[in-house]
Amino acid sequence: MTESINNSRRGFLTRLSKPVQSIQQEPESTPRTEPRPPRAVDEALFLRLCDGCGECQKACPNSVIDIHEGAARLNLEFNECSLCGECVNACPTDALHSATPISINLRPSFSQGCNNYLQIDCKQCQFGCPQSAITVEEGELPKLDIEKCNGCGQCRSSCYMGAISMEFVA
Secondary structure (H helix, E strand, O other), X not given: OOXXXXXXXXXXXXXXXXXXXXOXXXXXXXXXXXXXXXXXXXXXXXXXXXXXXXXXXXXXXOOOEEEEOOEEEEOXXXXXXXXXXXXXXXXXXXXXXOOOOOOOOEEEEEOOOOXXXXXXXXXXXXXXXXXXXXXXXXXXXXXXXXXXXXXXXXXXXXXXXXXXXXXXXX
């Protein structure tokens, strides 16, 4: 402390009138171990709250949630997540919470079987992306804007060639 302490009553009251300086830091988030349903809370808290009851699984109209090792997991192998929020409404433990931003830890990966890459004009993945996170240039693999992508998998469903796979990112 470089500042000397004034022990007088006036000095004490003056110090009380000054605002308290606090250091605001965002809490560190725990990396995901698996893809979770939309609006899943931080991974450490999610694993404590989710009891594997399966209510989110039952409520999901697209059947993309399954219970694995006692916790909900998102599986976009056969369908996409429509981000409808039914899983959040059904969750009795608040492991899925409406105040949490939508973020699914899956991102599309484009294979060389992409029609556009094979010189056949195709922009289905770009049109299928509700976030406008995909851009397609003629003769190139599609480019992904990671900041816009929420991992819903709608681009994968729109690709009739099966050239898109969803990869987990922690």
